[in-house]
Amino acid sequence: MIFPPGPFTDEDYDETFIPSPTSILILGSGGLGCEILKNLSMTASHELPLNLHIIDMDTISSSNLNRQFLFKDKDVGKYKCEIASLAVKDRIKVEYYIGKIEDYEDSFYEKFDIIISGLDSINARKWINETIWRIYNNSNNEKSIIFFDGGTEGFQGSIKIIIPGITACFQCYRSLIPDKIVYPLCTLANTPRLPEHCIEWAKQLGWEEIYQDKIFDYDNDEDVEKMFKIALKRANEFGIEGVTKSLTLGVVKNIIPAIASTNAIISGQLCNEVYKFISNCNPNMKDMGYYNGENGVLFDNEEYLPIDNCPVCGIRTEEIELDSNMELIDIVQLIKDKFELSMPVIMHNGIEIYNFKDQGGSLQLSKEGDVTIEVVDKTLLNGMKIRIKYYKV
Amino acid sequence: MDRYDRQVRLWNTNGQNALSNSSVCFINISSAATETIKNIILPGINSITIIDSQSTIPSNDSLELLKLNNLKSNYFYGINNSHSFEYIAQNIAYNLSNLNPDVKSINVLTDPLQSFISQGDNFWKQFDCVVYSFDAQTDPYIDLLSEILWHLNIPLVKLSSIGFYSYYTVQFNQLNIIETHQNDLVDLRLDSPWDELISYINNIDISHVSNPNEYFKYPYNVILIKLYQDNKQKFGKKLTTKQIRQEIDKLFLTCDESNLLEAYNKAYLLMKNSSELSENIKELFNNIPNELTCDTSLFWILVSSLKKFYDKYNQLPLSGVLPDMESDSEKYKELKEIYRRKFISDKEFIYFESMQLLNSLNRSPSELKDNDHLITLFVKNCKYLKIINGSKHKNLSETVLKQVPNNNNMVLYLAFQILEKFIKLEQRYPNQNDKSNLRTLAVSYLCGEKTLPSFPDGLDKFLDEISRYSGIEIHNISAVIGGITGQEIIKLLTNQYIPVNNSLVFDGISGKTHSFKL
Incomplete structure (x- = not known):
């Protein structure tokens, strides 16, 4: 698909320009991953060359089949990313990696231009976010992997576009993500009232009483059945109704409802943003998109600003006093000593004024008021920045 | 583990049964329609019928060639086995058929649409929903179909996708929704406890307790009702939230009685007037048919009984749903049981009242007798029942011209209307050389409607953008609108x-949907 310029395209858009192949890594080959892989394999073309890679550690189970359409009943038990890659092989070649994302080093992730996530775990997303930022900082802000993140829950979903150095990072969104319900231990132990209390008790206390060292495996149907029995016994003791095997599984596995349609909507829009980003044929939406289909249909997006004190990409503000006669090199030394930095890069008004590599640059101290500079250094936690306000004395 | 485990948690077994008994018809196959079919096959629809008469052998017709090319950018159009099918819909049906073994059939009908329309109700009543993808050849027959389906009260969906844009509209006569899933159904009835609850509370003394453990036992609603009732008797007037909180303060012996803290925080719930009807329910009562007949749906029979209940008790039936409350297991259970018994007796009222109605209409009692699940759902959800009145597909294009000056969200939909006029007129899609043609067409179309004062803001940009595409469907956009349509069909x-009532556009450039009623 090559479209001539339109009313919303950038001035520098050139439909005859064929970009060099874009390397894309898809994280997760589940509900979102299957859709993403299908969409990208339909989007790739001679004019828009894509190198696709997919990573997932999971095998296929039958409860996946209501939405993970690249898998059939006969595939149950096989590795998801392998079967998914085979399913689109007529259209495009896909490299697959069986394993945890945490098993791979920065040198693996550095190869990609874009990472698209269809993960179901918050921690895995946090991990890849930190990795992307570390690669960005270690390359002196040169290697910027664009991170497109999708997530769904029932009829709702969200999309984040994350560009290192420009947008908020995944960690900045943390406060918007609700925490898991935690039941107080005293309630579980002494005054259970809900079926959930009995199941949570079985998980935290009851299982160990009976099976000691055997670790509970929620993917093993026999184990779920055993856990259900323990919870049911507890419920009967307290006269609580409503403990079922389905609820047991829901609580112990922290199951989030998932349907084909929401996955299709979120992945479709995710790949649409990727397509616009690479082809430049129309502008991207704002960083944070959200979807709700419970009451009518709403898809909208808005800007989300980076959080100043974000531990991954944020800025910590420090104030120091300086002698007005100090040269830049003295100021750098002071900063290095004070914050124990070895390889600082210093920015002022968005312009680099000092780089540890060439040690050059100069800073014109204004006569009045305070000056703010930003310091980035590899040794700072996850590339966090320090903003320094200094006074002259 | 069950194939449908992750979705049954959203729509329960009754929703799943409804899906597995439903049959959906698709008129014209398109990439967006194919995506929609995938999204209802996976969750377990009963059967699909596709009406499409285009053959796989390319003709010289430009619209047919375009349709074939667009379909080839769809995952379910088999590119390797296309030679073995006579019709394009057969190719798609074949590739969709192995997605879910529970789906009974995917039929392909290749006669022209008009032959099925001329069969009338008898043909169409086999479907529970009909989905139409825009196509210039079949479009003239859709108004007839809309009439048929309106009278059968079968929803008619229309969808279309081009470039970065797509839209969805739906025609239905009236929906009667019991489970809207918008509320948690909790009904504490703090302001007006019933006899059994009052006598339970009267037997409790929380004023002279020296052992704080006694307090830990009672859930907050018992504490609140107790204080409220006692003070009403003592002072002959109702306490404010602030006064109630002062009373609760006096009860604290230590500082961490968690149930007292909860009572303190929830004291405002006492001010809720539980006999007041919501707008939803007032509208519902106003819509009860004047005369109940043999054909009146069970829903309206139940609503009539519900109104009788309200007229008699000045309250709706109790849901019996209690939230978790800090308390002793035993006391919580006692209370839950009291709420449950009240729910059961309220439900009995609705049941017997409805049975009498059925009897007076000479209808079979088995309609309700074998349907306990429906009555339970109805009574549990009775505060949140919702009726939605739709509008006829036929009138949509006139309505959009009337409403568009006041609603910017409709401009993209208007652009689609102009696009469809262009296609029917020219028998092709517009390309980048058609910018001025499209605008001229827009002006002549809009001038026909005298209420339109000026060219709507942004319409020219949408039309220019559409002319970039030369009729090309982008797969990602088809996936989004196919997802939305699949979801709406499931609802x-x-x-x-x-559900959406009754129109929606998706703008893939801004990444936004806009919904409106035409």
């Missing part, structure tokens, strides 16, 4: 959640 078939 209509399960009769759960709240």
